[in-house]
Amino acid sequence: MTVLITGAAGGLGRALANECGRRRYNLFLTDINAEGLSCIKQGLERQFDITVATAACDLTNKESVDKLLDIIDKHEIRFDMLLNAAGMDFEGEFIRRDREQLVKIVLLNNAATLRITHAILKRRRPGRQFTIVFVSSLASIVPMPLKATYAASKRFLLDFAAALRQELRKDDVNVLTLCPGGMVTTKDTMLGIKAQGLLGEATTNPLESVSRITIDRALAGKSIYVPGILNRILSFLARIIPRTWAAAAVYRRWNTAQSKWLSISS
Amino acid sequence: MNTVVITGASSGIGLETALLLTQKGYNVLGIGRSEINCNRAKEWILSKNPDANITFYLADLMQQGEITRAADEINEYLNEKCNGKLYALINNAGCVRSWYMTTNEGYEQQFALNHLAGFLLTYKLMPALLKAGGRVIMTGSQSHKGIKINWDNIMLQKRYNPLTAYKQSKLCNMLFAKGLNDRFAIHGIRAYVVDPGLVKTDIGNKETGALVNFIWSLRKRHGVPPSVPAETYAFLCDKKNAPEGLYYCLCKEKKYSRQVTSENADRLFKLSERLCGVHYGEVLKI
Numbered sequence A: 001m002t003v004l005i006t007g008a009a010g011g012l013g014r015a016l017a018n019e020c021g022r023r024r025y026n027l028f029l030t031d032i033n034a035e036g037l038s039c040i041k042q043g044l045e046r047q048f049d050i051t052v053a054t055a056a057c058d059l060t061n062k063e064s065v066d067k068l069l070d071i072i073d074k075h076e077i078r079f080d081m082l083l084n085a086a087g088m089d090f091e092g093e094f095i096r097r098d099r100e101q102l103v104k105i106v107l108l109n110n111a112a113t114l115r116i117t118h119a120i121l122k123r124r125r126p127g128r129q130f131t132i133v134f135v136s137s138l139a140s141i142v143p144m145p146l147k148a149t150y151a152a153s154k155r156f157l158l159d160f161a162a163a164l165r166q167e168l169r170k171d172d173v174n175v176l177t178l179c180p181g182g183m184v185t186t187k188d189t190m191l192g193i194k195a196q197g198l199l200g201e202a203t204t205n206p207l208e209s210v211s212r213i214t215i216d217r218a219l220a221g222k223s224i225y226v227p228g229i230l231n232r233i234l235s236f237l238a239r240i241i242p243r244t245w246a247a248a249a250v251y252r253r254w255n256t257a258q259s260k261w262l263s264i265s266s
Numbered sequence B: 001m002n003t004v005v006i007t008g009a010s011s012g013i014g015l016e017t018a019l020l021l022t023q024k025g026y027n028v029l030g031i032g033r034s035e036i037n038c039n040r041a042k043e044w045i046l047s048k049n050p051d052a053n054i055t056f057y058l059a060d061l062m063q064q065g066e067i068t069r070a071a072d073e074i075n076e077y078l079n080e081k082c083n084g085k086l087y088a089l090i091n092n093a094g095c096v097r098s099w100y101m102t103t104n105e106g107y108e109q110q111f112a113l114n115h116l117a118g119f120l121l122t123y124k125l126m127p128a129l130l131k132a133g134g135r136v137i138m139t140g141s142q143s144h145k146g147i148k149i150n151w152d153n154i155m156l157q158k159r160y161n162p163l164t165a166y167k168q169s170k171l172c173n174m175l176f177a178k179g180l181n182d183r184f185a186i187h188g189i190r191a192y193v194v195d196p197g198l199v200k201t202d203i204g205n206k207e208t209g210a211l212v213n214f215i216w217s218l219r220k221r222h223g224v225p226p227s228v229p230a231e232t233y234a235f236l237c238d239k240k241n242a243p244e245g246l247y248y249c250l251c252k253e254k255k256y257s258r259q260v261t262s263e264n265a266d267r268l269f270k271l272s273e274r275l276c277g278v279h280y281g282e283v284l285k286i
C-alpha cells in the first residue's frame, strides 16, 4: 500500500501519517513546511521502521506541483491512496480580513485539492483499488458567519466528493469525506477549544481515533464520516432546520466564543 | 564551584530547586521554553539571592533539534568555564495533556517531553557528566506505580488515555534511571528519581482542556509548596558520597514499582536510542 499525504507535517496530516506508519504503509509525504517534513520523516522511520519519501511543495503553485509530479514520475511511484489533509483556516469577519488571505483559503482548500487529486488519480497503481479521502469539516454543514469562506470551502469539498464518488465508482475508487469537529492539533486550536468551554470540549474529536477510523472507513468504501455522537446530532439538525436560522444561531455562538478566544490569545 | 543543569527551571519544582541550589553555592544553568518565563524566573531568583549564579537557556524540549542546540550551547559553556565538567543534570521539565498531541517528530507529547527529552539531553551532556563523575536526577512520581509499559503501543496511539500516558512517562523515568545506573555506575555516574509528592504548581493548568484544568485546580490545593521537594534534589546533590538508592522522596529512599527491572530498562533504553537516533555506547569511546 503506497499512500500520498498532503499537509503531512502538522495537525491531522501528521496524525494520519502516524496511523499509516503504524499500519506499515509506504508513505510519500508532502507539505509546504520542508523542515517539519524532515522531522516527521525521521520520527516515522525510527518508530515504525518504514521508508518514507518526502518532497516539500506549495500545492497552490502550479510549478511547484509539476516539480513534485516530476519526482514521482522519475521514481515511477504509483499510489493506492491519497489523503488530502492540506488545508487552512482563517477566522473572523469577512470585511475585516486580509483580502489575499481570504482568497488563499479557496486556492488551497479547493483549487489545490482538485489539482493534486486529479494528478494522483492519474498516477494510481493500475489494476488495484484506489482510495481518496477529502478532509471537509463539521463547518461544512451550515453556512457559518465569521468563518464564511472557510465553511463554504469545506462545503465545496463535501459536494465535490459526493459527485466524484459516483463518477469513479465504476473504476473501483473509494471516496470518503471526513467531517470532524474541533481537533486539538496545535497549541492555538487547544486554546480555541478551551475558550468554548465544555461544549467545545464535547465537540472535540480525538485526533488518533479519527485518524484510525477514517482510514478504516475509507477502505470499507464508506462515503462520509462525522466523528462523535454530538457532531452527528448537530449535522442531522443542520439538515432539518432552515439554513438562515442555522446561520443566525452560529453567528451568536461564534461571536462570544471568538471574543473570548481573542482575549485569551492576546 | 559545581555546575548543575535543571530543565523546566522557569516555574514550579524546577524553579524552587534552582533557587535552593544557588543558595547552596551551585552554579545553575536553567532551561525553559519561554523567554518571558525564563526572565521572570531569573529575576525572582536574584531577588531572593542576589549572589546567585544563574543562567537561562531557551529551548522547547519537545523538539529534538532544540535539545541538541541547547546541549551544544551548554557544552560550549562548560568547556570554557568549568573545565568541561557537569556535576549534575536534573531532568525535570514535564507536562500533562488532555488529548493525543504530537511533536514535530510525530511523538506523543507527554512521552516526548517527560521521558525522551531527558534521555537525549543526558546523552548529549554525558561526556561532561563523566568528567565530573556526575549525577542525573529525574523528576518522577508515585504515579509510576500500578502500570506497565505498553511496548507495542508506547505512544498510546491506539486508545489514548492522557492519565495512562502520564503514568507511563513517569515509569519511563524510573526505567531510564535504572538503565543509566546499569551502564554508567561503573564509570562514576549515579542516576536517581525524585518523587516530589503532590505539589502546588500549575502543571495541570497549562495546555489542558476544561476538565483536566478543573480537576487539577481542586487537587493542587492539597499540594505542598515546591520548596518541599526542592530539598530532596539538594540532598542528592550535596551528599559527598553518592547515595546508593534509586528512588527518593523527602530525602529518604522509597519503594518503587516491581516493573522497574533491568530487563525493562534495557528494552526502554534500546527503544529510546532508536527514537532519538543515538547510541550511548559511543559516548564511552571518545
Ligand SMILES: NC(=O)c1ccc[n+]([C@@H]2O[C@H](COP(=O)([O-])OP(=O)(O)OC[C@H]3O[C@@H](n4cnc5c(N)ncnc54)[C@H](OP(=O)(O)O)[C@@H]3O)[C@@H](O)[C@H]2O)c1
Pocket: B007, B008, B009, B010, B011, B012, B013, B014, B031, B032, B033, B034, B037, B059, B060, B061, B062, B092, B093, B094, B095, B113, B114, B139, B140, B141, B142, B196, B197, B198, B199, B200, B201, B202, B203, B204, B206, B223
Ligand atoms: N506538581 C506535582 O504535583 C507533581 C507531582 C509529581 C511529579 N511532578 C513532575 O514534576 C515536574 C515539574 O512539574 P511542575 O509541577 O513543577 O510543573 P510546572 O510548574 O508546570 O513546571 C514545568 C516546567 O517545565 C517547563 N516546560 C514545559 N514544557 C516545556 C517544553 N516543551 N520545553 C521546555 N520546558 C518546558 C515549564 O516551562 P514554563 O514555565 O514555560 O511553563 C516549567 O518550567 C514534571 O516532570 C512533573 O511531571 C509534579
